[in-house]
Amino acid sequence: MKKWMKLVAVMIVAVMSLTALTACGGGNVTLADIQKKGKITVATSPDFPPFENLENNEIVGIEVDVMNQIAAELGVEIEFIQMDFDSILPAVQAGKVNMGMSGFTVTEERLENADFTMPYFMASQAIVVLADSDIKTKADLEGKTISVQTGTTAEEYCMSEGYDVQSFVANNDAVAALTSGKVDAWVVDNEVAVALSAEQNGKTVVLDEAMTQEPYAFCFRKGSDDLTAAFDEIIDAMIRDGRMQAIFDSYGVPYVAPEM
Ligand code: ARG
Numbered sequence: 001m002k003k004w005m006k007l008v009a010v011m012i013v014a015v016m017s018l019t020a021l022t023a024c025g026g027g028n029v030t031l032a033d034i035q036k037k038g039k040i041t042v043a044t045s046p047d048f049p050p051f052e053n054l055e056n057n058e059i060v061g062i063e064v065d066v067m068n069q070i071a072a073e074l075g076v077e078i079e080f081i082q083m084d085f086d087s088i089l090p091a092v093q094a095g096k097v098n099m100g101m102s103g104f105t106v107t108e109e110r111l112e113n114a115d116f117t118m119p120y121f122m123a124s125q126a127i128v129v130l131a132d133s134d135i136k137t138k139a140d141l142e143g144k145t146i147s148v149q150t151g152t153t154a155e156e157y158c159m160s161e162g163y164d165v166q167s168f169v170a171n172n173d174a175v176a177a178l179t180s181g182k183v184d185a186w187v188v189d190n191e192v193a194v195a196l197s198a199e200q201n202g203k204t205v206v207l208d209e210a211m212t213q214e215p216y217a218f219c220f221r222k223g224s225d226d227l228t229a230a231f232d233e234i235i236d237a238m239i240r241d242g243r244m245q246a247i248f249d250s251y252g253v254p255y256v257a258p259e260m
Helices: 003-022 031-037 062-074 085-093 108-113 153-160 171-179 190-200 225-240 243-250
Strands: 039-044 052-055 058-060 077-082 114-116 121-123 125-130 145-149 164-168 185-189 204-206 214-216 219-221
Touching (some): 031 039, 108 114, 125 153, 125 171, 125 190, 145 153, 145 171, 153 164, 153 185, 171 185, 185 190
Antiparallel strands (some): 121 214, 125 204
16 A cells, blocks of 8 residues: 555544544443443423422423432432423433433333433423403303413423413523513423412412323433433332432422323
8 A cells, every 4th residue: 555545544533533533423322331430411491390490590390300310329429401391302312411301201202312211200281370260160261361481392282282382492581471561371291380380479370270191201312222321220119219209208299200
């Protein structure tokens, strides 16, 4: 081989390995990769109490406690990366983060583009209205305007029901749309409805009508079989030995176990 050809060959190999190393969206990350690094990157949208919210600039909540136990068992540290809820799945799919933790409902559609762990909780959608509203049941929503968070199952559900929907990237703006009278109702996951409504000084009420059945789980990039399996094993144990229930108890949230 001529000298210059050798040089070109070496350069090609160098460039190729560099791209492989730096590529976002390269191969799938395995459990071994994460354990070797000693760290898992977790995208989250902390506008969703009691599952994740900010307290003195720190991300806290039920899912944080669950993740802490899982990470401890896997022997890795957690690096939380904050983003808007509707940016999380694309970031997970592109391999920019290792996983998503954000009160994710497992849906058929999402399963086409991402892997989910086993569910750890059963939620539903709830309606929140102003305390003096004439909306008392779901039937009263007919012809009313409703705020939801962008990219959520609430948005999908309300659109499929044919309501006049206003979507907000930040959950807090969806609440504000209700409290400032811009919309007639706000639809959101039941426990989040209770938690955020409690912060409105009696201005809002949560209607007692569960509209959907939504299993919550953590999500990974498609093809992350061994990571999902490792999580499943720990989540399953936590549900069976009561650790999951204990976490919910510590937040005063009634634990609804998923069907197992
Ligand atoms: N459970 C709903 C969904 O999967 C809402 C999740 C919103 N999460 C958040 N952290 N804002 O679409």
